[in-house]
Amino acid sequence: MKVPFFRFTPDGHEQEYVRQVIASGWLTTAGKTLEFEKKFAQQVGAKYACAVNSCTAALHLAAEAVGIGPGDKVLVPTMTFTATAEVIRYLGADPVFVDVEYGSCLLTPAILEQALARHPDIKAVMVVHFGGQASDMPGILRICHARGVKVIEDAAHAFPTRLGDRMIGNFGDVTCFSFYANKTITTGEGGMLTIEDEAIYKRVKTMRLHGINRDIWDRFTAAKSNWEYDVVAPGFKYNMPDINAAIGLAQLERADFLRQERQRCLEYYFQHLAGNPFIDLPLIHGSLTDHSCHLFWIVLKPSAPLSRNELIEKLNEAGIGTSVHYKPLHRLTYYRERYDLKPEDYPNAERHWQGVVTLPVYPSMSEAELAYVVSAVKQALPG
Numbered sequence: 001m002k003v004p005f006f007r008f009t010p011d012g013h014e015q016e017y018v019r020q021v022i023a024s025g026w027l028t029t030a031g032k033t034l035e036f037e038k039k040f041a042q043q044v045g046a047k048y049a050c051a052v053n054s055c056t057a058a059l060h061l062a063a064e065a066v067g068i069g070p071g072d073k074v075l076v077p078t079m080t081f082t083a084t085a086e087v088i089r090y091l092g093a094d095p096v097f098v099d100v101e102y103g104s105c106l107l108t109p110a111i112l113e114q115a116l117a118r119h120p121d122i123k124a125v126m127v128v129h130f131g132g133q134a135s136d137m138p139g140i141l142r143i144c145h146a147r148g149v150k151v152i153e154d155a156a157h158a159f160p161t162r163l164g165d166r167m168i169g170n171f172g173d174v175t176c177f178s179f180y181a182n183k184t185i186t187t188g189e190g191g192m193l194t195i196e197d198e199a200i201y202k203r204v205k206t207m208r209l210h211g212i213n214r215d216i217w218d219r220f221t222a223a224k225s226n227w228e229y230d231v232v233a234p235g236f237k238y239n240m241p242d243i244n245a246a247i248g249l250a251q252l253e254r255a256d257f258l259r260q261e262r263q264r265c266l267e268y269y270f271q272h273l274a275g276n277p278f279i280d281l282p283l284i285h286g287s288l289t290d291h292s293c294h295l296f297w298i299v300l301k302p303s304a305p306l307s308r309n310e311l312i313e314k315l316n317e318a319g320i321g322t323s324v325h326y327k328p329l330h331r332l333t334y335y336r337e338r339y340d341l342k343p344e345d346y347p348n349a350e351r352h353w354q355g356v357v358t359l360p361v362y363p364s365m366s367e368a369e370l371a372y373v374v375s376a377v378k379q380a381l382p383g
């Protein structure tokens with residue numbers, strides 16, 4: 001049997017909506033993107049949504065729009081993808097790296113308080129909803145609001161993720177989602193910002209497309225000829241084409257079903273891997289029904305009879321695709337050298353990273369495939 005790490009299943013209206021866009025003769029940003037923004041905002045309960053061509057673009061626009069500039073400090077958990085921190089460097093600002101909670105890989109209010117006490121000049125915080133589990137946003141917002149610290153959420157894993165009676169997407173100043181090929185819903189490449197504040201929304205919209213002060217696609221699609229536009233800032237080219245939005249609209253229709261199918265995978269793993277003496281399972285604070293269920297991982301304990309890399313090799317030989325989320329940022333050459341980072345300052349991230357193997361999770365995984373993965377893990381770690 002072969003079980004890939006991820007498998008895309010276009011079982012909805014993906015092909016139909018893409019065909020509509022091609023037949024319309026207008027392939028880049030227009031009606032489908034506007035519709036995708038509107039429906040996405042509705043699903044997460046956000047006032048504004050802005051579609052872009054990646055989550056990295058979304059994070060960049062978010063940091064720019066909340067006012068991050070040269071010399072500013074922005075708090076970033078070390079356990080994340082490089083995009084969360086690189087966008088801070090785009091703006092000439094500096095990331096301040098912090099450890100995460102062991103088991104959940106989340107930033108906690110306690111970690112945040114400590115970091116702000118040490119760096120009172122931190123201007124913004126990047127909150128990563130790791131694996132699709134929500135961070136404690138009420139706790140984090142209470143601390144940040146009291147000090148005027150801006151909050152940007154990296155929700156690349158967190159659609160759809162619930163927190164209390166709200167969805168992730170309307171807590172912080174800006175929330176950034178990813179529709180990369182193997183995320184919870186995809187547009188091939190793509191991202192979305194959700195925003196409550198009108199001034200931030202306007203800045204994001206302007207900077208998304210060259211700093212042009214109005215929607216340029218009106219020029220091509222409006223009935224009345226209207227060529228004139230002005231440029232008010234050196235903006236970026238981050239708009240989402242309608243071809244991608246068409247795929248996103250189809251995925252959005254099935255997002256809750258896809259989440260439920262991933263929950264089925266997580267439940268299977270939790271049930272069948274519980275009690276193994278050589279592994280730690282993810283720490284879930286609330287209910288799995290609130291979780292986007294994007295990632296499931298195991299962390300090998302130091303007592304395990306084989307190393308993490310040996311386990312990955314064994315699973316690979318059995319035809320099972322795995323991944324590692326993540327090699328923490330403090331271990332990556334650029335950040336380590338530039339900021340003189342030491343592994344001993346991030347003990348929880350270190351403990352996670354030394355042992356972590358991310359297992360396959362996707363809606364089309366069958367029970368036989370899940371059983372095959374579990375039996376391969378148990379064979380490598382008999383106990």
Ligand SMILES: *Cc1c(COP(=O)(O)O)cnc(C)c1O
Pocket residue numbers: 053054055056057080081083084128154156157177178179180190191
């Ligand atoms: C995937 C990912 C990103 C970047 O998303 P893109 O859409 O590929 O730019 C950012 N942060 C995290 C945590 C991610 O997993």
